[in-house]
Amino acid sequence: MSYTIKQDGKFNFIEEGNGETLLLLHGLFGALSNFNELIDHFKQSHRVVVPILPLLEMDLLHTSVGGLQKFVSRFIEQRKYEHIHLMGNSLGGHVALIYVLKNPEKIKSLILTGSSGLFENGMGDSYPRRGDKEYIRNKTALTFYDPKMATDELVDEVYEMTNNRMKVIKIISLAKSAIRNNLGEELNQIKQPTCLIWGRNDNITPPFVGEEFHKLIPNSELHFIDKCGHAPMMEVPNEFNQILSEFLAKLSVK
Numbered sequence: 001m002s003y004t005i006k007q008d009g010k011f012n013f014i015e016e017g018n019g020e021t022l023l024l025l026h027g028l029f030g031a032l033s034n035f036n037e038l039i040d041h042f043k044q045s046h047r048v049v050v051p052i053l054p055l056l057e058m059d060l061l062h063t064s065v066g067g068l069q070k071f072v073s074r075f076i077e078q079r080k081y082e083h084i085h086l087m088g089n090s091l092g093g094h095v096a097l098i099y100v101l102k103n104p105e106k107i108k109s110l111i112l113t114g115s116s117g118l119f120e121n122g123m124g125d126s127y128p129r130r131g132d133k134e135y136i137r138n139k140t141a142l143t144f145y146d147p148k149m150a151t152d153e154l155v156d157e158v159y160e161m162t163n164n165r166m167k168v169i170k171i172i173s174l175a176k177s178a179i180r181n182n183l184g185e186e187l188n189q190i191k192q193p194t195c196l197i198w199g200r201n202d203n204i205t206p207p208f209v210g211e212e213f214h215k216l217i218p219n220s221e222l223h224f225i226d227k228c229g230h231a232p233m234m235e236v237p238n239e240f241n242q243i244l245s246e247f248l249a250k251l252s253v254k
Contacts, residue, residue, distance in 0.1 A: 003016060003032070003039065005032075005052070008078060008079065009078060011051060011052075011074075011075050011078060011079075012051070012052045013049060013050060013051040013052060013075070013079075014032060014039065014048070014049065014050040015047065015048070015049050015050075016039055016043040016047075016048050017042065017043030017044065017045070017046055017047050017048050018046075018047055019045050019046040019047055020046055020047065020083060020085060020108070020252075021046065021047045021049055021081045021082075021083065021084045021085065022042055022046040022047065022048050022049070022084075022085045022087065022248075023049045023050075023051070023076070023081065023084050023085070023086050023087065024038070024039075024048065024049070024050045024087050024088075024089075024092070025051070025053065025072065025086070025087065025088040025089070025092030025093070025095050025096050026050070026053060026089060026090075026092050027088075027089050027090025027091040027092050027093075027114075027231075028055060028090060028091045028171065028174055028175070029140075029143075029157075029158055029161075032050055032052070034089070034231060034233065034234045035050055035233060035234075037233070037234075037237035037238075037241070038233045038237060038240070038241060038244075041237075041241045041245075042241070042244075042245075045248075046085070046248075049079070049081070051071075051072065051075050053068055053071065053072075053092070053095075054068075054071060055068070055091075055170070055174065056161070056166075056167045056170045056171070058071075058170075060169065060170065060173065063170045063173045063174055063177075064173065064174065064177035064181075065091070065094050065095060065098060065174070065177045065178055065181045066098065066177070066181070068091075068095045068174075069095050069098040069099050069102070072095055072096075072099055073099060073102070073103065076099075076103075076106060081106070082106060083106075083108045084106055084107050084108060085107075085108055085109045085110075085111065085248060085251075086099065086100060086107050086109070086110055086111070087110075087111035087112070087113070087244075088111075088112060088113075088115060089113050089114055089115070089231060089233065090113075090114050090115065090116060090120075090204065090205070090230065090231070091116055091174065091178060092115075093112040093113065093114065093115025093116065093117065094115055094116040094117040094178055094181070094183075096110060096112065096115070097110075097112070097115065097117050097183055097187070097190075098181070098183070100190055100192060101183070101186055101189060101190065104189075104190075104191065104192065107192050108192065108193075108251065109192050109193045109194065109195070109247070109248070109251055110190065110192050110193070110194040110195070110217075111194070111195045111196075111197065111244060111247070112194065112195075112196050112197070112213060113196075113197045113198065113231075113232050113233060113240070114198065114199065114202055114204060114205045114230040114231060114232070115205060115209075115213065116178045116205060117178075117181070117182070117183045117187075117213075118182065118183065118184055118205075118209055118212050118213065118216075119205065119206075119209050119212075120178065120179070120204055120205050120209070121203060121204050121205075121206075133155070133159050136155060136158050136159045136162060137150060137155045139158075140154060140155050140158050142203050142204075142229075143203070143204065143229055143230045143231060144229040144230070144231065144235050145199065145201040145227050145228050145229040145235060146227075146229075146235065149229075149234070149235055184212075184216060187213070187216035187217050188216060188217070188218060190217050190218070190219075191218065191219060192219065193219050193220075193247075193250075193251060194213075194217045194219060194220035194221070195220070195221055195223070195243070195244065195247040196210050196213050196214055196217075196220055196221065196222040196223065197223050197225065197232055197233075197240060197243050197244065198210035198222065198223070198224050198225070198232070199224075199225055199228035199229045199230060199231075199232050199235070199236075200224045200225060200226045200227070200228060201226075201227060201228055201229050202228075202229050202230045203229065203230065204229075204230040205230065207224065210222055210224070221247070223243045225239050225240070225243075
């Protein structure tokens with residue numbers, strides 16, 4: 001399934017369906033295709049919005065989690081979205097957390113899956129290693145419980161990024177920014193209903209990270225999915241969509 005990419009000023013995004021806004025933020029190596037089945041499911045009941053984050057297009061000074069949050073803030077302001085269900089995967093979850101801390105009045109609920117912001121394993125101290133495609137394939141496969149999810153297309157995308165010197169510098173800059181920007185002492189300020197959906201076999205943000213988010217965010221619920229890695233909405237979309245549907249349904253009757 002492919003969706004039309006819309007443009008509003010300098011922002012490129014997908015917007016499908018009608019209803020309350022469900023806004024999705026992808027991670028560092030994420031792509032719009034990560035959300036295909038989620039978009040297809042929730043566009044029946046929600047306005048599903050996916051901004052294309054300028055992860056590797058910002059100038060180096062602003063290539064940070066904070067810089068991405070400012071971009072998302074400008075995008076939401078431009079589009080005049082309100083009462084948002086904000087979801088983020090991996091680095092996108094980290095950006096979502098900073099946004100809700102700065103703009104709580106805009107957010108109706110928060111959904112995190114494999115989010116950074118407390119702790120994350122990088123792709124390895126030597127990552128990204130340029131020119132070694134098999135190394136990139138193995139590292140990409142670690143994202144998933146089922147290594148077959150690391151398709152040739154996905155590996156090619158990561159390989160292309162890591163063979164561009166400036167992109168490598170920006171990837172490292174974003175990863176270091178995420179590690180520096182630990183939100184542990186601020187999470188108790190989040191009052192919105194929060195749904196944490198975690199892969200039981202997540203190697204990047206292991207299960208204890210989901211448990212720690214659950215402990216620190218007051219109004220949160222935690223769901224683990226077995227035989228699932230760092231991108232549940234991509235690896236086990238049916239289970240993910242079921243959990244999220246039930247969470248959103250509870251909010252709609254309040």
